[in-house]
Amino acid sequence: MATSLKSLSDHSSKNMSDVSQKTFAIIVSEWNEDVTESLYSGAFQTLLDHGVPQEHIVRKNVPGSFELSLAAQWMAQDEQIDAVICLGCVIQGETKHFDFICDAVAHGITNVSLKYNKPVIFGVLTPNTQQQALDRAGGKHGNKGDEAAITAIKMLGF
Template identity: 85%
Template sequence: MATKLKNLSDHSSKNVADMAKKKFAVIVSEWNEEVTESLYSGAYETLIQNGVKKEHIVKHYVPGSFELSLAAQWLASQKHIDAVICLGCVIQGETKHFDFICDAVAHGITNVSLKYNKPVIFGVLTPNTQQQALDRAGGKHGNKGDEAAITAIKMLGLAEQL
């Protein structure tokens, strides 16, 4: 969580294993594109900086954050994909739509991870405002895309240890 005490782009090097042979699928929501493309840039750069080969990163788009779960299921079911990173942004509005979407996406992504026994990472921002989203997509609070990528890497590292 980003606060003035913690930046989303800061992380420790614990459980960072060799990623040269690992393959990552990154799913990006088209909704709130300014934010989600920045999240992708952060995730991509973090993967590259940690030894993932460019050709081992596949990017796919979905219309909105709600569709991340099904796309994650399709990609997680592929044996050659080691981890899936889901990137989206749902900004609080005037109705309960926000609550339903955020809840469904969080549960959906968790269920896919458990079903396929591989990291499926929740890199979805749920801010109250556009500015809060930008602050967490490469702004003053870092980049949730960085955090999502390093989470995938660390979970793969943990899996190797186990």
């Protein structure tokens, strides 16, 4: 969680394993694309910075955050994929749609991780405003994409 005291891009080097031979899937929601593309850039660069070869990073796009769970399942069932990173952004609106989508995505991603016994990372922003999203997608609070990639790396070293 980003606060004024901690950036999403700050992380410790504890539990970091060699991931140079691992393959990662990054699934990116096209909804709120200005935010999700920044999240992708952060995750992609973080994986490269930690020794993952570019050809070991598979990108898939989905229309919105709701579709992340099924795409994560498709990627997780691929035995060549070691970890899946799901990136999306659902901004609070005037209706309960936000609550239903966020709840479904969180449960869906968790269930895929448990079903396939591999890291499936929740890199979905759930801010109240567009500005809060931008602040967490490379802005003043860092980049949730960085955090999601680091989480995947650390889970592979568990």
